[in-house]
Amino acid sequence: MLTRKRRRLGAKIAVLAGLCVGAAFAGLPVVWMLSTSFKTNGEVFQVPPRLITENFSFDAYKVILADATQLRFFINSYIVALSVTVLTLFVAILAAYGFSRYNFPLKRSVNAVIVTVQAVPPITLVIPYFGLVVALGLYNTYPGLILTHMVFTLPYAIIMMTAYFNTLPRELDESVKVDGASSWTALWRILVPISVPGLVAVGVYTFMISWNEYLFALTLTRTDDMRTVPIGIQLLMGQHSYEWNQMMAMSILGSIPVLVLFLLFQRRFIGGLTSGAVKS
């Protein structure tokens, strides 16, 4: 009994130690980022490096938060990422329902196309894409960016949602259909409400992809009133010098919404992934 307890304690310490090493790997760069955001630019390369310097201040944050252009980047990112999330979920639910509950000619091919699409390297598309978006009148607009992000978030969302719907017994929608409801009603009244964990998982994933997307956000926008946070951070890199503290402050501020999202939904997020990923 005693040895078992002791072994348990040993295992516990080993796991804790392992977790701490991992946490250092994951967390220390972020600590350094935080520390840099409180320094003045001159102190960034101070030797020896210090976590907290004499000139510790929130000035960088004040500068960012007082700057209407920078705030606009945040608003743009919210608009784009939230729209992408809502629209991706909507479109993916429909497509996943189609895949999960119907059989139709070309089903395999269509599925293969959608899966394959997520393997298309964005960089290969930038050249024609730019011309296309301009021709469609979507250059430097929210819809242009939103639709573009959707093309890259949809495949994974559809795959995950199809897998999720596949775990839900078919009797569920059949039972309401027998009562005379359409497949549409069955989908929205029955399947969607019980799929919330899966939707949360896909939603968080989609939001993060869109919030952090860089290449197209840079290429498809050209005025400050359309640019998003990642581009805003890059603008602070300037051509000639780095505004280290402001860049770091802006990244910290930029990561807060994603962190909050994760904190709020982490259980459901992991739960959603569980049912989507494993049970299928």
Next chain:
Amino acid sequence: METAKLDPAASPGAAKSASESSAGRRRRTRPFPVQGVVPYGYLSPTLILIFVLMIIPIAMVVSYSFKDNVIVEQNPVFAGLANYTTVLTDPDFLAALKNTFIFITVSTVAHLGLGLAFATMLNTPLLGGVTKAIFRIVYILPWLFTVAVIAVIWRLMLDPSGVVNYILTTIGVMREEVTWLSEPNTALWALTFINIWAGFPFFMISILAGLQGISPVLYEAASVDGASTFRQFRNVTLPQLKPVLLSMAVLDLIWTSQQFALIWMTTGGGPLNATEMLSTYTYKQAFSSYEFATASAAAVIVLLLTMILAFFYVRLQKER
């Protein structure tokens, strides 16, 4: 469960994995003409979006790749496979191919390895829920930052006079400062390390989700048989996780091969092409050499290579 009684054909179909569905049978039971188009109706938003914003640009890239001096010349001529020959015989392209291979395989192996290790530790019954929740948040941190920031923070830390060198020389691991990102021998590994740091949380979370989906009954059975923790891991955890691990691996290979911004903002493909990847090669061809035709040919080759990965992914999806 009235359905089962009324429509007996449906239930065995539902019991099966639904993708091999029973809709064919249901079509017989519900012979509305509209049934045939219903699935297409549900799929139409997806299909239109993908057609307009994905298939069309891909077709454009493919057509560019067969022309000579496209975009730069007003009237490009058909060039056959000339652009492909140019790309495939370019030593820089071959170097990029090799670097990309190293970069994506090492990243993927590390992502899954770290993901599995961290997820297993986070799933342990030995620790309390709050402790685990705190660690979970710390572990997720790298995922919260956009690639521009990741590039900047690591450039700052890996600077010759940055904090990493300071710590390593102070504690005596190294005698001299190393210019991590500017040394041809270390640049690719430093870059891969950054990518590992930036990417592991998603895989960790996915694997954690997978672990939580394994029925405790399996472990109980194993421990009744007297299996050690390690044997439980090998005989229960790994086989159960195999589908998740496999599709995560293929997804990661695909995603990592698409990495561009991180490389561009840290090393730009240098020093001495040590970190040149297929993505940076393509970008340079287009935006610095104005060789849009060879850039397109390179893009098509990259596309074909990733299609191979996608093929495996599709097969994995089907097997599941």
Next chain:
Amino acid sequence: MTGGSTRLQGRTRRLLGVMAVAMIGATAVGCGSGSGASAGSSGDGTVTLEFAQWWAPELPAGSFDKLMSEFTAQNPKIKVKLLSGPYASTKQQLVAGAASRTLPDVVGLDGAWVSDFAKQGAIADLSALMAAAKYDSSQLASQIQIKGKTYMIPVVNFVYPLFVNNDLLAKAGVKTPPSTRTEFLEAAKKVSALGGNVKGWALPLDTAVPNGVQNDVMSWLWASGGSMLTKDGKPDLTGPGVKSTVEYVKSLNDAGVIAPGALTMKEQDKVEKFSTGQVGMVIDSLAHIGLIKKNNPKLDFTVVPIPAEDAYTGKRGIPYASWGIGVAESSEHKAEAFKLVQFLMDKKANAQLSTLANGFPGNKTAEPDFSTSDPLFKTAFDIYKAGYPANEFVGLPKSEDLMRSFDEQLQLALTGKQSVDDALNKAQQAWAPVL
């Protein structure tokens, strides 16, 4: 319980709903075409010009907008919409815009881009616009021409002198800033001997933006009156001038006076290291004076001519970069666009802009206002007048690519993977088909 027909109706309606969503998506995508034209003219004849440049972010906040409102005050029917971003992203957007014939009406240009944009037919022939506007081009200090036609007018020119950290040099026992290559090597050695993280010189060779080849390597050649091209414009990289330059840079590298990390160092890092006192000397744009002072108000530095070969007594070429201006070929308002060009080249506005930017005016008759500018600006102006502007990359086709291929060979030579001669031979081979 509803009957079959109602069910069908319900389903059809839903289905139509889905289709409608899809169609709206498709029409939003399809009907938008054309509405994104780059410039607009409204009913009352007011024209809005789009002007893409990287200048506004480099000027004191708000000062460029002020200049633009002066223009609008003079031309009430023309409005200007500024599209501002940093140099690198401006470039990427212009390349993409040129490829799809959607450049903004007026574009800020770097001399290095002109040849490619002109060849693509993306920027308009300014000679024709000047003729149409009966513009007197004799007041222009320079025009960038391709095949005899002007495509870019330099608005403000920035020279690249040697920046010297007075404190570090004094501490190292260097009394006067170096004027010859030998003196520079000695000074750099002494500064590097101070220890810590301090080195004598910084050499940014990052291949993502390979401008270092122009600003920090070829500048040594031009300062000694050399040329990287033959008289008829063919590459001359294996000639004695380039060879001695590269050998000199290699000797600096071998002496260990170059700040570590050169192979992936970016221009920002160079400025950063100079302003934090980590390097004693850098070749840098005069435009950065304000920035360096802002980063480190305590830094005591000055500017001197780039050192020349020991025996050289002739005039020194001084590298420069320009804020150039051009008009998009696809613009529907070329005449109005040229009015904006004219305004920026006008004696008064040009002098004003040059003073703000710490650059030299593109209009010969414009005099920068030294009374309000930094004293170093006056010093640099004297250096400039004593020498001649030299930048052989301006107007060359694929100039960034030329810099990159040279950069790659230079990196191989610096790391000892090949000899200087091999590097120059290979670079020569890479350049020959382009020029």
